[in-house]
Amino acid sequence: MDHPEAPDNIKPIQNNQLVGNEFLQQLITYLPMGAMVVNTDATIVFVNDSLSEVLGYTKTEFIGADIDFLLPAQFQANHKKLMMQFFKEPRKRKMGDGQALYARKKDGKHIPIEIGLNPIQQGEKTFVLATLIDLTSRHKARDMFQRSIQHAPHGVLVIDASGIIRLTNSALCNSFGYTSEELINQPMNMLLPHRYRHHHDLLRHSFHQDPKPRMMGVGRDLTALHKDGREFPVEIGLSPCEDEEDNEMVLVSLLDITKRKRLEQELRETNTNLEEFTYVASHDLRSPLRGISDLLEWVKEDLGSDSPPEVTKNLDRIDVRIQRMEQLIDNLLTYARAGKVESITQDINVNALFDNIFELLEVPKGITVTRNIQLEHFTSVWTPLETVMRNLISNAIKHHDQSTGSITIGCSAENNLCHFTICDDGPGIPEAAFTRIFRLFQTVTSGERSGTGIGLSVSRRLVETHGGRISVEANQHQRGVTFHVWWPRFLRRDTHD
Amino acid sequence: MIKELSVLIVEDDDVAAESITRSLKKVASDINIVYAEHGRTAIEILESKHPDKALSSPFVVLLDLNMPVMNGFEFLEYVRDDPSLQNTVIFILTTSNDDNDRSRAYSNNVAGYMVKSAVGPQFAKLAILMEAYRNAVEPNH
Numbered sequence: 001m002d003h004p005e006a007p008d009n010i011k012p013i014q015n016n017q018l019v020g021n022e023f024l025q026q027l028i029t030y031l032p033m034g035a036m037v038v039n040t041d042a043t044i045v046f047v048n049d050s051l052s053e054v055l056g057y058t059k060t061e062f063i064g065a066d067i068d069f070l071l072p073a074q075f076q077a078n079h080k081k082l083m084m085q086f087f088k089e090p091r092k093r094k095m096g097d098g099q100a101l102y103a104r105k106k107d108g109k110h111i112p113i114e115i116g117l118n119p120i121q122q123g124e125k126t127f128v129l130a131t132l133i134d135l136t137s138r139h140k141a142r143d144m145f146q147r148s149i150q151h152a153p154h155g156v157l158v159i160d161a162s163g164i165i166r167l168t169n170s171a172l173c174n175s176f177g178y179t180s181e182e183l184i185n186q187p188m189n190m191l192l193p194h195r196y197r198h199h200h201d202l203l204r205h206s207f208h209q210d211p212k213p214r215m216m217g218v219g220r221d222l223t224a225l226h227k228d229g230r231e232f233p234v235e236i237g238l239s240p241c242e243d244e245e246d247n248e249m250v251l252v253s254l255l256d257i258t259k260r261k262r263l264e265q266e267l268r269e270t271n272t273n274l275e276e277f278t279y280v281a282s283h284d285l286r287s288p289l290r291g292i293s294d295l296l297e298w299v300k301e302d303l304g305s306d307s308p309p310e311v312t313k314n315l316d317r318i319d320v321r322i323q324r325m326e327q328l329i330d331n332l333l334t335y336a337r338a339g340k341v342e343s344i345t346q347d348i349n350v351n352a353l354f355d356n357i358f359e360l361l362e363v364p365k366g367i368t369v370t371r372n373i374q375l376e377h378f379t380s381v382w383t384p385l386e387t388v389m390r391n392l393i394s395n396a397i398k399h400h401d402q403s404t405g406s407i408t409i410g411c412s413a414e415n416n417l418c419h420f421t422i423c424d425d426g427p428g429i430p431e432a433a434f435t436r437i438f439r440l441f442q443t444v445t446s447g448e449r450s451g452t453g454i455g456l457s458v459s460r461r462l463v464e465t466h467g468g469r470i471s472v473e474a475n476q477h478q479r480g481v482t483f484h485v486w487w488p489r490f491l492r493r494d495t496h497d
Numbered sequence: 498m499i500k501e502l503s504v505l506i507v508e509d510d511d512v513a514a515e516s517i518t519r520s521l522k523k524v525a526s527d528i529n530i531v532y533a534e535h536g537r538t539a540i541e542i543l544e545s546k547h548p549d550k551a552l553s554s555p556f557v558v559l560l561d562l563n564m565p566v567m568n569g570f571e572f573l574e575y576v577r578d579d580p581s582l583q584n585t586v587i588f589i590l591t592t593s594n595d596d597n598d599r600s601r602a603y604s605n606n607v608a609g610y611m612v613k614s615a616v617g618p619q620f621a622k623l624a625i626l627m628e629a630y631r632n633a634v635e636p637n638h
Contacts, residue, residue, distance in 0.1 A: 283563040286592035291512035
């Protein structure tokens, strides 16, 4: 090729080397990005250190090489033509005009890049200073952002200032029953029940006047419109953001709370039913029973002493049944009330708790009680725990069938629970009854020892409402059974308000 | 002049009413008893608007909570909101031992709260109370 000399005797390029022009060399060398100078033949005549770092080639590998070796194969064919066009009308611009550009590193990897083209005139000759920025970390950040939005567990929308949907995620599409194609570039009004649409436009404008992150419609019952025409309850958070072009946007986080609302509703109904039942049991079931009891009393009075023995016997049997019925109703109420969560928490001194229980329990002479308390303190509610332990210990004593026996009480930490064991050497419980005994009014013994069938069911209810578990198992190496109670030893937000 | 103490029994269950009457007669045979089957009737009697039942002072009201038409609490609230009736002495007599009922009754200024299943000893107490009340309203007794 012919190289006419530059008129001012500066010979910046000789044999494809940028020489003798210290100033230009330094200028390019210290650019904070990869940079190279290329001539019209697409030959690289100068590179700076940054470019070597980014692409992994040494300087000598660059100089004199054809620019195309830095391009991924699929771009090479067209590149020469594009270069020709550039040199026809050289002007400063970005390469690729918004397309994703990639460079091939020495190790064969392709990295996303941005390239700026700056024509340099040297006398007759035109060169191009190409600056190259590695976009890898920017892309990583963008991908991470997109992934975190796309896979967020709650619905996400980005709405522009005119109320058009610019971005959605999969959770949002699931909540509304649309595909993202059906939503992108559509007015967000389509997701609102009709009656809110007009007013919502005004609200959106006022948000853009004073954009601050906040929850939407606090205290109101917000609903959104599903594709099937039904509304569902939502919680919505708003936060202002800007896109790449600095347009004002709103990032909307939307939580479908249908399930929660349904559960709340069911819980409310259950509670109301239980309260009603309790009330009915304590009033309506008792009143007629009292009446029957009074009538029986008067019948006895009227009959006096000369009633036939069968009649007297049967009247007495009615009496017994009335008392039993009253007891059952009382127990039912006790059981219903066991569902209330005690809210007063305190430091539980485990030994003090058992001292309390034994102060009020009569332990027969032959029964020895051993304690093995490894966890001495934790924070919980006192009364329900004491009730449960009292029930289990008094059961062990009451049902013991021999003149001597031993009861062992254990308490140890197990993960975030406190594991209590009440082990006896009594008559045991048939394995078939292990789950049955925790149900209301179930007893496994008969006669005098028989309880009311309420203690264990109340205990189970107390344990479960306070976030624990209770079970029983037969002992391996001795008679009797061991009752296990796992009781939370840390306060939890889901069981303690 | 010795005033007889009257008792207004507000109770829908005839057996319960009879039971209360029998117990009262045991401790105070000269007591004058008037019945109302629910709160609405009781108010008519208290306001002297009832066609054939009347009540003379001094009197106390024995009130059941669970009744048709107007239950015990509705009656209580009506009486406490009415300036001419709000000083009425009212005892609750109920089958329920419900804590909520109890506190709701006392917040309406009832003179006492008795559970019917424990009526025996409670009634002795009630009789003593009524006796004291009778003496309080009859300084010349």
